[in-house]
Amino acid sequence: MQLSQDKINDTTTKLTVTADKDVLEAGRLRAVKRLGKNVKIQGFRPGKAPLHIIEKQLDQNFLQSEFLEEIVNQLYVEAAQELKLRPVSQPNVTIKKFVPFSELEIDYEVEIIGAIVLPEYRKYKVTRKAVAVAATDIADVLTNMRTRTASRATVERAAVNGDSVTLDFTGTDAKTKEAIPGADGNDYPLVLGSKSFIPGFEDEIIGLKAGDAKEFAITFPADYGSVELRKKKVSFAVTVKEVQAVELPKLDDEFAKNIGPFESLAALKTDIKKQLTDERNQDADREFDNELLEMIAKATKITVPDSLIEDEIDRIEAEEKRNLVYRGQTWQEHLDAEGVDEKAHREKNRDGAVIRVKAGLVLAQVAEVENIVVSPDELNIQVELLRGRYTDPTMQAELDKPENRRELMSRMISEKSMTAIKANINGATKK
Structure with a gap:
């Protein structure tokens, strides 16, 4: 395979591929064999006739179409792997020259993720917000409990x-x-x-x-x-x-016993404090992760492909629309309330979308730099844990679909990447 690359801009490149004759011949034979499974030839079982006999029975335009569909994709995958490209969409394909089964030259124009230059995040000094639970916080929870049971x-x-x-x-x-x-x-x-x-x-x-x-x-x-x-x-x-x-009921040991498995009011207060502490630690962890990742993303040198940004804006707006349903508000009413049209609304979401996309790319790059992987065993264990949460066989079966397993693996790698980032940052794990 002869391969050349022309950079169009930071996120778009053009590949020109000229296929080797032996690759084309192998592709032709595969296409004949695939199509031959449905060809009936007297004296032979379906698909068992010699390929040269099968080929004579095939419509040549159909054969060439079947051949090109496979070989065009095969050459693209091989070229992208050889150049270590990270495509974000399917390429625009132009067949420049095709002499059936002997010569083939193709241009692929594809949007890619370019070079990602991470900041020296190991030198960052960031402090996670400390959490505390005051006596008044516990009192507020108790008041709500008393109000509910009043x-x-x-x-x-x-x-x-x-x-x-x-x-x-x-x-x-x-x-x-x-x-x-x-x-x-x-x-x-x-x-x-x-x-x-x-x-x-x-x-x-x-x-x-x-x-x-x-x-x-x-x-x-x-x-x-x-x-x-x-x-x-x-x-x-x-x-x-x-x-x-x-x-309101009297706040005493009897109240605590009526609320749950507590022997005393003191035990109930201890449980409330623990739950509030756990919740606030989770909130602080999430806030810290988001702030840290946004900080790294803003300092990362990368040109984000437009299609990824547009896709992320679509996701943001889809989330907004779901929330509007619960509030009984239409999309147009939402736009009117904000005083913007559809285009202006998308622009309002653009900066946030860029940060979210960059954050995802940062985590992927950290995984590469830190040699982070998810083993098949780790993935299988996580799949089984998730399977245990579902009683519907249909939902359980969804976990076995390749695309869902890939998505799960991606999330697991991102989580490992975030853990690796925090492990190298002063103050990242302080409670």
């Missing part, structure tokens, strides 16, 4: 802090007067003073009785979870349907 009695008086109210409410944009998807509720339960709703909302309900209606406006905080509602002024129309006095 007795409730309907009252005719005005609502006060600590009461449970049932509401119907709608929210509209204070400027446009248009309804805001997700800012409404029917028979919505709310414990006043729980601070579980929009800041300021619960205060507006205090003093109302069952049957009372009230309108008021609230400006959502700048750090509100839903981006399109941040700093937005919303007018609410609220009707109180029921007010209940809440009587």
Whole structure:
């Protein structure tokens, strides 16, 4: 095989391949043999006739098409392996010259991942955030537990802090007067003073009785979870349907025993502290990993192929659309709330997509630098562990599909790469 490479840009290259005659001949024989399995020739069982006899029975255009389909792919794979390319998509193929089964010259234009130059991440000094659980944190959990198990009695008086109210409410944009998807509720339960709703909302309900209606406006905080509602002024129309006095159970050993397998209130508090500590350690680990990987990705020298970025933007938007379904909001309503069109929205996600793609490439490069691999035994063990989580045979069978095993192996290598990075960084494993 004669092979040449012309760089078009940092992420696109053109390969020109001229095939050897013996390779073409071998490809021709394979194509004849494959097609011959379906050819009936008198005196021979299907597929058992000599190849030269089978070939005479074949449509030559069909034979050439079958031959080219295999040989074009074979030559591309061999060329990419020889040049150690990392393609990100299927190539654009141009057959420059083809004399059936004797001469073949092909151009492959392919998008690739170019050179990746990692920063000296072993010299990084990064400290993982320490976690702590205060007595007030434990007290808050206990309060929530008591609230969930409290007795409730309907009252005719005005609502006060600590009461449970049932509401119907709608929210509209204070400027446009248009309804805001997700800012409404029917028979919505709310414990006043729980601070579980929009800041300021619960205060507006205090003093109302069952049957009372009230309108008021609230400006959502700048750090509100839903981006399109941040700093937005919303007018609410609220009707109180029921007010209940809440009587919290006494906080003692008996309460702990009723909650779960605890012999005392002290044992319950110890368990709460452990769970909060574990949760916060997991959050701190995840936050540390993300910040560290983003730091390395930003310092890594690489030109990210456009197709990978576009694919990642597609994934980000698909995730957004799934979340919108739960909020009862359409994609167009989401775009309108952000004040952007489809194109501008994709551009807003571009920087994040670039970082995510670079992070994945960084982990793959670290695996290469650190000689990280996943053995067949490791993969099989992980597959069996996952299989044990499913009772549906169909889901279990999915784990055996080659593409799913490859994806699982990729995740395992990424996890090992992240562990290797942290093992070389000061402060990375501090709790």
